[in-house]
Amino acid sequence: MARATKILRNFYRDSVSLMQLSSTFAKLPGVEQASAIMASANNINLLKEAGLLGETIEAGANDLLIALQGDDDALAAAMAAAESALNQNPPPMSGNGKSSAMAPRSIEMGLGTMVGANLALISTPGEYAAAEAFKALRLGLNVMLFSDNVELKDEIALKRFAQDHDLIVMGPDCGTAIINGIPLAFANVVRRGEIGVVAASGTGLQQVTCLIDRWGKGISQAIGTGGHDLHRDVGGISMLQGLKALAADPSTSVIVLISKPPSPEVAARVLDVAGGAGKPVVVNFLGADPEGIRRPNVFAARTLEDAAAAAVALADGRRPEEGRPERSPFAMPSRLVPGQQYLRGLYSGGTFCYEASLLLKKKLGQVYSNTPVDPENRLDDVWTSRGHTVIDLGDDLFTRGRPHPMIDHRLRNERILKEAGDPEVAVILLDVVLGYGSHPDPASEMAPVIEKAKALADEAGRHLVVIGFVCGTTMDPQNLSKQEAALRDAGVILAESNAQAVRLAATVVLGPTTVGGMP
Amino acid sequence: MRLHALSAGVEAPTMCFSGVIHSIFHHACNVSLESKALLTLVSSEQGNLSQGIRLGTPPKFTFLDQLRVGQPVACRGGILRISGSELSVDLRTARLWHIDLKGMRVDLRQCDTAQAWAVAWLELENHRRGNGISAMIAALPEPRQNPVTSPEIMALVERAVHTVSALIEVTRTLQVDGAITAIRPLIGLGPGLTPSGDDFIVGYLAGLWSTAGSESSRVRFLSSLGAWLSQAAAGTNAISRTYIQSAINGNVSEPMATLAQRVGHPKNMDRVREAARTALQVGNTSGADGVLGLLLGCLAWAAPSLHKQKARAIFRLFFQDRRSRQCCL
Numbered sequence: 001m002a003r004a005t006k007i008l009r010n011f012y013r014d015s016v017s018l019m020q021l022s023s024t025f026a027k028l029p030g031v032e033q034a035s036a037i038m039a040s041a042n043n044i045n046l047l048k049e050a051g052l053l054g055e056t057i058e059a060g061a062n063d064l065l066i067a068l069q070g071d072d073d074a075l076a077a078a079m080a081a082a083e084s085a086l087n088q089n090p091p092p093m094s095g096n097g098k099s100s101a102m103a104p105r106s107i108e109m110g111l112g113t114m115v116g117a118n119l120a121l122i123s124t125p126g127e128y129a130a131a132e133a134f135k136a137l138r139l140g141l142n143v144m145l146f147s148d149n150v151e152l153k154d155e156i157a158l159k160r161f162a163q164d165h166d167l168i169v170m171g172p173d174c175g176t177a178i179i180n181g182i183p184l185a186f187a188n189v190v191r192r193g194e195i196g197v198v199a200a201s202g203t204g205l206q207q208v209t210c211l212i213d214r215w216g217k218g219i220s221q222a223i224g225t226g227g228h229d230l231h232r233d234v235g236g237i238s239m240l241q242g243l244k245a246l247a248a249d250p251s252t253s254v255i256v257l258i259s260k261p262p263s264p265e266v267a268a269r270v271l272d273v274a275g276g277a278g279k280p281v282v283v284n285f286l287g288a289d290p291e292g293i294r295r296p297n298v299f300a301a302r303t304l305e306d307a308a309a310a311a312v313a314l315a316d317g318r319r320p321e322e323g324r325p326e327r328s329p330f331a332m333p334s335r336l337v338p339g340q341q342y343l344r345g346l347y348s349g350g351t352f353c354y355e356a357s358l359l360l361k362k363k364l365g366q367v368y369s370n371t372p373v374d375p376e377n378r379l380d381d382v383w384t385s386r387g388h389t390v391i392d393l394g395d396d397l398f399t400r401g402r403p404h405p406m407i408d409h410r411l412r413n414e415r416i417l418k419e420a421g422d423p424e425v426a427v428i429l430l431d432v433v434l435g436y437g438s439h440p441d442p443a444s445e446m447a448p449v450i451e452k453a454k455a456l457a458d459e460a461g462r463h464l465v466v467i468g469f470v471c472g473t474t475m476d477p478q479n480l481s482k483q484e485a486a487l488r489d490a491g492v493i494l495a496e497s498n499a500q501a502v503r504l505a506a507t508v509v510l511g512p513t514t515v516g517g518m519p
Numbered sequence: 520m521r522l523h524a525l526s527a528g529v530e531a532p533t534m535c536f537s538g539v540i541h542s543i544f545h546h547a548c549n550v551s552l553e554s555k556a557l558l559t560l561v562s563s564e565q566g567n568l569s570q571g572i573r574l575g576t577p578p579k580f581t582f583l584d585q586l587r588v589g590q591p592v593a594c595r596g597g598i599l600r601i602s603g604s605e606l607s608v609d610l611r612t613a614r615l616w617h618i619d620l621k622g623m624r625v626d627l628r629q630c631d632t633a634q635a636w637a638v639a640w641l642e643l644e645n646h647r648r649g650n651g652i653s654a655m656i657a658a659l660p661e662p663r664q665n666p667v668t669s670p671e672i673m674a675l676v677e678r679a680v681h682t683v684s685a686l687i688e689v690t691r692t693l694q695v696d697g698a699i700t701a702i703r704p705l706i707g708l709g710p711g712l713t714p715s716g717d718d719f720i721v722g723y724l725a726g727l728w729s730t731a732g733s734e735s736s737r738v739r740f741l742s743s744l745g746a747w748l749s750q751a752a753a754g755t756n757a758i759s760r761t762y763i764q765s766a767i768n769g770n771v772s773e774p775m776a777t778l779a780q781r782v783g784h785p786k787n788m789d790r791v792r793e794a795a796r797t798a799l800q801v802g803n804t805s806g807a808d809g810v811l812g813l814l815l816g817c818l819a820w821a822a823p824s825l826h827k828q829k830a831r832a833i834f835r836l837f838f839q840d841r842r843s844r845q846c847c848l
Contacts, residue, residue, distance in 0.1 A: 012542035012549075012758060015711035015803035022710070038714055038756050040707025061707050061756045108598075112607070115593035115600040116537045140535050140596025165596075166535075 001032060003054060004068045004075040006082065007039065011064040013086075021066075021085060028081070030074025036082075039065035107136050121184060122171075123147055129172060130154035137162055137169070145171030145226065146185050148396075155228060159237040168241045171226040175202035175437075178209065178222035186406065188435035189475035193218020195311045196252035198242035200225045200259035203349030204284070204304050206433060206471050208256055211308035211497060213473045217315050220252040221245075230262030236270050243270065247277035254314045255281045256307050260354065261288040274298050282310045282320070286351070287358045287373060303355060305497040335463040336426050336508070343367075343509045344419040345390030345429035345502075346412050348405040349471070352431045352498045353392035359499060363506035364388050370395050385419060388509070390429070406438045409445035416446075420453035420464055427465045427505045428453070431498060432487065434472025434480060441478060443486035450490040465508050467493045469501040520585070520606050522576060524613035528569035530765060531558055533610040537593040540586050540601065542758065547571075548582040549758060550592050557761040560608070566777075566797075567616040569770030570761055574608060618776035620728040621769045625783030627730070627821040635785035636817060639778060642795035643810050679705070679716070683815065690727065690819040693736055695743045702748065707755035711804045717759040718808035720748070722775060724766040725809075726816015729779045737820060774798040775809050782817065 013021070018036045025034030033052055037043050039059035047053040052067040059065055066082055068075050104110035107120055120136035122129055126149025133143045137158065145158075150172035162169045170177055176199070177184040181192050188206055190213040199205035202224060209219050223245070225238035239257065246252045255277060262270065262285060274281040275295050282299045284307035290300035299320050301307035310320035343360065347353035353371060360367045361374075368389045370382040379389065382397055393405040393412050405412050412430075419425050432442050439445060450466050457464035468487060472480045484494055495501035527533050538558065541551035546562040559571035562580055567573050591602040597611035627633050682701050689697030702720060709715025724741070731737040745767035752760040765771065771779075778794040785791050798813075799806045 012544075012712060012756070014544045015713070015805055018710065018712060019803045035710075037710055038707065038712065038759075040714060040755050042704060042706055042708040042716065042754065043714065046708060061754060061759075111593075111595060111598070111600055113602065115591055115595075115602045117593070118535075118595060138596050139598060140594070 001069055002072045002075055003052065004079055005053065005057060006066040006079055007057065007059045008064040008066070008086065010062050011086075012062075013064065018064075021082065024085070025066075025068060025078050025082065028070075028074060028078050030071035031068055031078050033067075033069040034078070035065075035067045037065055037067070039063040107132065107139060107141070111139060111141075118142055119144060119179065121146060123185075126150050126172070130158060133158050133169065134161070137165065137167055140165070140167070142167050143169045143171070144174055144177055144184055144224070145169060146174060147171070148173035152228060152231065152233060155226070156234055159229075159234060163237055163241065168223070168238055168245075169226075170224045170238060172228070174224035174226045176205045176222070177224040178219055180221070183436045186433070186435060186437035187222070188213070188471070188473050189477070190222075190473055191218035191475070192220065194220055194251065194253040194315055195256060196220045196246035196249060196254070197222040197256045197258065198225060198239050198246065199223070199257070200227055200229050200239060200262075201286075201351040203431075203433065203471065204258040204286070204351040204355075206349070206435065207304040207352070207498060208258060208284075208308045208311070210471050210473050211305060212312055213475075214496070215308065215312045217312045220249060225259075227260070230259050230266045230270070232263035232266060234266075236262060236266040239270055240273055243273050243277065243281075247273075247279060253279055254311050255279060256311045257281060257283045257285075258304065258307065258351075259285050260351075261285045267292075271295065271298060280314045282307050282314065286355055303359070303497075303499040304351070305499040308497075336465070336511075337462050339423055340426035340462055341509065342385075342422075342424050343388045343390075343427045343429060343505050344385050344422075344425050345505075346415050346419070347390060347392050347429075347431050348394055348412065349431050349433055349498075350392045350394050352471075353390050355498055356390045356429065356502045359502045360388060360390065360506055363503070364509065370397060385422070391415070406433050406442075409439060409442065409449075413445065413449040416449050416453050417456065420456045421460075423460065423462060425464065427467055427508050429501060429505045430466065430468035430492070431501075432468055432470045432472075432483065434470060434476040434478040434483060436477065438478070441483075443483040443490075447486050447490035450487070450492060454491050465493065465505075466491060467495065467501050467505045467508070469495045469497055471498075522574045522606065522608045524608055524610045525563060525573045525575050526567050526616040527572045527610065527613035528567055528770070529615065529617040530570045530768070530770060531568075531572050532594070533572070533613055534597055535594060537591070540588050540590045540592060543582050543586050543588060545581045545583055548586055549761075551757070556764075557757060559761075566773035566801075568772050569617070569765045569768075572608070572610065572613060573616070616773070617770075618773070618780060619769075620725055620771065620776060620779060621731070623729045623779060623783045624732040625729040625779065625817055627817060631785050632783060635782040635788065635791045636814060638788050638791045639782055639795040639810065640814055642792060642799060643807060643814065646796075646799045646807050646810075679708070679719075683719070686723070687815055687819050690740070690816075693740045695740055695747075698740070698744050699747050699751075702744075703751065706751055707759070709804070709808075711802065711808075712756075713759040713762060713802070713805050714755060715804050715808045717755050717763060718802075718805045719812040721762050721766040721771060722809035722812025722814075723816040724763075724769075724812075725771045725775055725779055726813045727819060728766075728769040729783055729813075730817050730820050771809075772801070774801055774806065775813060778810065779813060779817070782814075 021036040022034050025031055040061040047067050052069055068078050119142040121144045122132045123146035124132055126147050129147035129150050133145050136143050158169045175186045178187050188210050190209045195212055205222055209222050223242035229238045230236045246255045275298050280297055282301050283293045284301040293300035299310050301310050313320045345356050357367050357369050357373045368377050368379050368386050370379050371392045372378045419428055454464050470484055474480050495504055536552055538550040538552040541549040546565050548560050550558040559568050561571050561573050562576040585606045599608040682704055686701035705716030707714050752763045774797045778798045781791045781794040798810050
């Protein structure tokens with residue numbers, strides 16, 4: 001009497017089907033015994049006991065085992081019949097479930113094709129954005145709200161709804177985030193690591209994450225909150241959620257918080273939570289008094305660069321004060337002519353511009369801006385500089401009807417040439433932001449114009465100093481070294497960070513020939 | 520096709536989860552969750568499950584036409600979607616389903632409860648279907664009526680008869696080690712998608728939870744046995760393991776829980792009979808094996824006098840007599 005077995009891995013059929021299968025086989029001519037049974041250890045022993053199995057078989061409890069005993073020819077036919085019967089059922093599908101259906105036209109349709117998604121990135125005109133964000137939240141999705149011009153009352157409603165449903169809204173006007181290593185919107189490709197960031201500032205987040213990457217550490221999560229999150233009426237809902245999430249995240253050992261100064265009550269709440277996070281928290285509330293921030297396990301940073309340096313030091317187990325990168329003297333001859341006395345900062349990043357205003361105020365005194373630190377220093381005409389001026393070219397005034405200056409360099413290029421023609425201008429200060437979302441080759445757009453601006457000044461018997469920094473990483477798609485090389489070739493003096501570039505620019509304007517402390 | 524959930528068991532997630540389709544049947548499908556647990560979706564004509572969600576399905580609906588094994592599944596905001604399928608389910612409409620066995624306090628010393636137990640047992644005896652443990656032990660299988668009966672089934676019965684009678688005795692005396700020894704050979708044993716031995720264990724645990732009440736020694740016994748069984752259940756398939764895990768927590772399917780409820784608190788015997796028949800109809804052998812386990816589990820901690828007067832007589836009748844019958848097959 002012959003025996004035959006067949007094992008079907010991870011194969012499930014209901015009990016009635018299995019019974020019918022056994023029954024069908026047992027009725028076949030020449031088949032003495034038949035069993036279709038789940039291949040648990042006890043069942044295998046049972047079949048051995050019953051004489052249906054002789055040899056040891058490699059099967060598990062999730063496998064279906066067909067065991068037959070009878071004539072050789074009959075067994076072959078029975079097994080063929082078994083396969084045929086089982087093939088009548090739907091075959092296992094190993095694919096990834098991709099649908100060839102039309103591209104989704106709604107969040108709900110998108111979920112139909114990517115059922116495991118848990119975040120929606122919304123970038124619609126502001127008037128529609130809140131409604132779309134609510135749809136996403138009601139579908140159980142976290143939201144990154146890239147759109148701006150969302151009313152404060154809508155932001156509050158969205159964030160409260162999200163909070164009640166254990167979700168988070170990043171934004172409105174959230175331009176940057178890095179979630180699980182994936183850069184979203186305007187974000188850089190940084191290595192993964194143990195430092196988590198929550199920021200109410202897009203370029204602030206980019207600067208800190210890029211510097212951390214440059215100094216050898218990585219980012220666990222970088223959560224954007226949108227610029228209004230720490231407004232008194234919003235209450236820092238998203239920053240608190242982000243902070244708590246990072247505090248609970250075992251992959252995060254150090255947390256960095258970045259924002260313009262919050263309302264005092266929101267700041268107090270955020271700092272209280274930071275103090276109880278159970279891990280070191282570096283806080284950079286731009287322009288805030290560090291003494292008001294410091295408390296056990298909470299470290300105040302004056303600049304974005306300081307925040308990154310402190311986080312890297314803490315991640316290395318050092319005190320932040322010990323963690324600043326070493327600097328070496330940086331010599332630069334000054335060839336400015338009398339009358340060249342002003343600095344003009346032309347920024348694409350709003351936070352860079354604000355940080356520059358803060359630092360320059362201390363060095364140079366009055367600094368005009370379209371986004372000034374002090375209201376009395378607001379420019380009456382944003383198209384025309386006066387004295388020391390720093391301009392945020394990403395401000396709504398400049399972006400109406402045209403792309404952001406990180407994408408479209410025309411507006412800034414025009415302004416560079418305009419400033420170069422001003423005999424009182426000594427230094428032009430620039431930021432260059434790399435990463436996803438930004439222009440694919442910003443140096444190629446800027447270098448010719450910078451060369452032209454310097455030539456224009458030279459022709460007028462002046463020497464125009466152009467100082468800048470590149471906010472990017474070696475893994476960014478624009479190729480950091482190529483960008484830096486092209487800018488240097490065009491005569492741009494590159495610093496490592498905005499803070500360093502600003503200090504250098506201020507020193508040039510103030511007139512020494514040697515600058516200390518630069519890399 | 521958008522379906523609405525009618526009810527969700529107490530162990531079923533309904534808001535945010537992800538998984539893949541694990542197995543599909545006409546009226547049920549299993550989703551393997553990221554937590555490795557199984558979530559079962561069942562059509563409207565099926566009973567509730569503690570780890571399942573019952574859907575409002577149209578007539579002639581079959582999951583086999585809608586799904587494929589391996590499809591990613593995710594629920595966000597209460598809407599369950601299956602990648603590559605037009606089927607989605609609104610879980611927000613689900614009502615919570617739960618029958619609390621632990622609070623049932625079935626007491627067979629009560630005359631009407633003992634009578635209800637006997638009514639259910641009679642239904643089990645009369646249910647002559649399948650070739651699981653119950654059919655062999657309780658339902659007088661006749662070889663000529665059951666062409667599938669084979670040496671393998673005889674071996675099964677031989678093993679089950681010894682095991683089940685020993686299990687009841689060690690349960691009565693609260694011997695956890697003895698219970699482990701008795702249950703071990705039943706895990707994954709026998710025919711069926713959920714093997715017969717597993718179905719018996721699930722029913723047996725249901726019976727024990729129904730009668731344990733708040734008596735601490737019994738609860739401790741169940742906890743210790745459950746802790747071991749959680750690990751030992753790795754010896755059976757993933758679907759069956761899910762039912763065992765639920766039963767360890769005191770949760771079973773609606774037909775089983777309803778029968779326990781009606782036996783424990785009978786209002787009229789017709790309703791007990793009806794509940795027993797419904798429970799017995801589940802699957803090919805599962806229902807009967809589970810009912811056998813439930814009724815014996817209910818009996819295990821009954822008063823010694825009841826054992827003497829009723830239970831022992833029943834055991835003698837059903838085990839020894841049936842065993843001799845089996846040996847004659």
